[in-house]
Amino acid sequence: MIDAAIRAYYERGDERDRLFAGGERLELVRTRELVRRYLPPPPAAVLDVGGGPGAYAAWLAEAGYRVHLIDPIPLHVEQAVEAAAAQPAHPFTAALGDARRLDAADASHDSVLLLGPLYHLTERTDRLAALAEARRVLRPGGLVLAVGISRFASLLDGMRQGVLADPLAAGIVARDLIDGQHRNPAPDRFPVWFTTAFFHHPSELAAEVEESGFALQALLGIEGPGGYVGPGWHEPSQRDGILAAARAVEQEPSLLGLSAHLLAVGRKTEDGGA
Numbered sequence: 001m002i003d004a005a006i007r008a009y010y011e012r013g014d015e016r017d018r019l020f021a022g023g024e025r026l027e028l029v030r031t032r033e034l035v036r037r038y039l040p041p042p043p044a045a046v047l048d049v050g051g052g053p054g055a056y057a058a059w060l061a062e063a064g065y066r067v068h069l070i071d072p073i074p075l076h077v078e079q080a081v082e083a084a085a086a087q088p089a090h091p092f093t094a095a096l097g098d099a100r101r102l103d104a105a106d107a108s109h110d111s112v113l114l115l116g117p118l119y120h121l122t123e124r125t126d127r128l129a130a131l132a133e134a135r136r137v138l139r140p141g142g143l144v145l146a147v148g149i150s151r152f153a154s155l156l157d158g159m160r161q162g163v164l165a166d167p168l169a170a171g172i173v174a175r176d177l178i179d180g181q182h183r184n185p186a187p188d189r190f191p192v193w194f195t196t197a198f199f200h201h202p203s204e205l206a207a208e209v210e211e212s213g214f215a216l217q218a219l220l221g222i223e224g225p226g227g228y229v230g231p232g233w234h235e236p237s238q239r240d241g242i243l244a245a246a247r248a249v250e251q252e253p254s255l256l257g258l259s260a261h262l263l264a265v266g267r268k269t270e271d272g273g274a
């Protein structure tokens, strides 16, 4: 059961181009870098849970991975099927599904990507259910790559955009900072801000992954400080420096929350236990 605001947000159809508008976005470039670093080599079997229109699934399939994508938004699944059809030499599959109840068999995958579902599972019990399902379908030794949005994302983005004096924006940010429950009551006024979501404190994401029985391998900031500080990714001459900065402090605990997105890498230990 997907919340009506979340469904309406994705039915606008913006997700397919989000990571590619104006060239490849910092989020995409760094997420790919980290996914490549942690995934086992192809042809490992990857389940892309909440894979949307297939930005990562298509790329991984092209690299030789065996990829299946699931997503609860029918438009996203249609777009993912189209993306797969557009690369017949590197196929992948896509179907409707929910992170909390996966159809995949126990121990059937080498890696599970959760690059999005945890944002929209606003109840902790649902996030833990999604992580438990990821663990169930992983083989012993397999990895989950789980991304959360930083608790501080709307504060930092609001500063960058100069909208914090607006009482509506300030109210959204204030609630995010209190409990991470992000709500956008006027998406027509703040169309670039996200829909119904939970924004993690870095320590919460790590704790949820560990509590779900994974051995935490790493907790990383994806974009790094250059996502919000400095001249910005839209300046091509700045990109190498922004990427270097992201790598330099990707595991620095005091700076993790400065990245809009956080990646937790968890391993299902060989004995299947914690």
Ligand SMILES: C[S@@+](CC[C@H](N)C(=O)[O-])C[C@H]1O[C@@H](n2cnc3c(N)ncnc32)[C@H](O)[C@@H]1O
Pocket (backbone or CB within 6 Å): 002, 010, 015, 019, 049, 050, 051, 052, 053, 055, 056, 070, 071, 072, 073, 076, 097, 098, 099, 100, 115, 116, 117, 120, 121
């Ligand atoms: C911001 S998009 C990210 C899409 C893609 N993984 C990416 O990183 O480009 C979040 C995705 O999570 C999906 N999602 C929302 N709730 C979900 C749930 N309960 N189970 C699985 N996916 C969900 C949405 O449909 C959407 O495709």
